[in-house]
Amino acid sequence: MAQAIQVGAIRLAAPLPAFSSSFHGEASSKHGISSPPLHTRPSSSRIVIRSVYPSDPFPPRIPRQGQPNEYKLPVEEYYTPPPPPVPYYGPPPPVKPPPPPPRTLNPDKLPPKSTNAEPPPPVPENKGLSALGIPELDLPEPTDKDGKPIKSTYRSPYAKPEPPPRPYHPERPTNSRVIEWLNPPPPPTELMQREQFKLSDTCSMTIYFGDITKWRVDGATDAIVAPANKKVNAGAAVDGVIHKVAGPRLLSACQRLPDVAPHGVKCEVGQAVSTKAFNLPVSRVIHAVGPVYEGRESDADLEKTYASALALAATEGIKHIVFPPLSCRIYGYPYSEGAEVALKALKNGCQGFTQIDIVIRNIEGYDAFIDEANKVLEAIKERKTIPMPPPPQEQQSPIPYL
Structure with missing residues (x-):
């Protein structure tokens, strides 16, 4: 006797032999299942999985032949080719016209230049307060006794304070060895x-x-x-x-x-x-x-x-x-x-x-x-004098060598 079990979209069909046992009866009466437990199913039974929807595009994998409990899914049951496209016999689509060529200026067709055109009005100068009718005071620029302009000494209260002057001055005499190294005397040339x-x-x-x-x-x-x-x-x-x-x-x-x-x-x-x-x-x-x-x-x-x-x-x-x-x-x-x-x-x-x-x-x-x-x-005690050497002649070879 074969029984079919519907699981979602998959129908399971298997030949199930009849069993009668107290365990099976308790399980059947408790859960409402008429099939025996899996561990009591004989090894000769076979499960065949068939898709409810013949045109299902995602069928289960088909294993190699000779394996136990192999799937038997005919191709014609789960794949249906799409219908052929319907030909179009209407009028052809309209063709877009080509874009117009870019416009160019023809110097022969330009209007002649006018010789009686008036020049644009001059831009009024910015005369400061005099433009508003307020007279200005023409004050001379402040200068010192030598005639040089005096720079403004105003300093904003929010400006950073000036750094203190350096304690070293090159004109002050000092006995520091660092200063002597920074400002050595001119070396002798003879x-x-x-x-x-x-x-x-x-x-x-x-x-x-x-x-x-x-x-x-x-x-x-x-x-x-x-x-x-x-x-x-x-x-x-x-x-x-x-x-x-x-x-x-x-x-x-x-x-x-x-x-x-x-x-x-x-x-x-x-x-x-x-x-x-x-x-x-x-x-x-x-x-x-x-x-x-x-x-x-x-x-x-x-x-x-x-x-x-x-x-x-x-x-x-x-x-x-x-x-x-x-x-x-x-x-x-x-x-x-x-x-x-x-x-x-x-x-x-x-x-x-x-x-x-x-x-x-x-x-x-x-x-x-x-x-x-x-x-x-x-x-x-006797002194020895070495004459000054003549200036050396520059060698012409530009390649350095030892």
């Missing part, structure tokens, strides 16, 4: 000899107050030592003066030096590198990296810097060399302590050199080096 000393039997030293770029001996075996940083870039003070006189090719040659450490480091503290001098009147420029002053613990690194510069100059055949006060002032070294370390290092490494000079552009540093040299070196 060499002025003061004292000459004896380092060894074959090497002498002259301490100058002046411009280190004017120092020169023969242009073949002489070199200038430039204070540098780790990246051997153009710095301030003495290094900036040297780069300015040597020209931009010196900086290009420094940038082409190989890196010895990450982040563009080309020379470590206590070491030195060498390049050509370009527009300087000497043959080579030795870039030495001095330490930053951290007390007397920095003396070993400063002495190593002087020794490295001398050793590099000796390998390049240099016989005459000049030093600035390395690490002094800009790196924090006091001139007195820097002079003590410098003279000790130069005296120990003067073998193979004929002349080792020191040029200082600060009068305070010059006095400190002279005082220290009088303590540790033997002074030579």
Whole structure:
């Protein structure tokens, strides 16, 4: 006996065998269901789902053949093709006319210009109170005793107060070191000899107050030592003066030096590198990296810097060399302590050199080096004069090279 159960829009039809049990009877009498529970249904039963609406456009999924409890839904029962479109036999739709061409002005059809036209009335000038019939007072502009106009000193009560004047004035005398650094005296532009000393039997030293770029001996075996940083870039003070006189090719040659450490480091503290001098009147420029002053613990690194510069100059055949006060002032070294370390290092490494000079552009540093040299070196009374070098000829090669 087959029974059909209507669930919404789906009708379930299945052959259900007859069962008689107390459980089934209780369930039937309680819920009004004539079918047995699902767990008592035999495995041979089959459920067929058919759509009530044959033209339902969303039929259930059809599983593969051979699966248990397969769905049987004929195609003709749930899909009906739409009717064909009805042809139109009426009149054709109206065609829109094309837009008219844009209008252009024909100069031949323009009306002639009138020669008797009157000009427009002039615009009345704004005469202030006189336009309203009120006489004005022609007062002169206020001026001072020199005839200059006086500016109004009126200040709104809502305006911000003016800042107080700066305590520093460039014309006032002061002993502040910061002010001295901000407004240094003009640097010397020539060499002025003061004292000459004896380092060894074959090497002498002259301490100058002046411009280190004017120092020169023969242009073949002489070199200038430039204070540098780790990246051997153009710095301030003495290094900036040297780069300015040597020209931009010196900086290009420094940038082409190989890196010895990450982040563009080309020379470590206590070491030195060498390049050509370009527009300087000497043959080579030795870039030495001095330490930053951290007390007397920095003396070993400063002495190593002087020794490295001398050793590099000796390998390049240099016989005459000049030093600035390395690490002094800009790196924090006091001139007195820097002079003590410098003279000790130069005296120990003067073998193979004929002349080792020191040029200082600060009068305070010059006095400190002279005082220290009088303590540790033997002074030579005779004076030595160095002629001014001729102006160097500009080289025509624009390509920088080492």
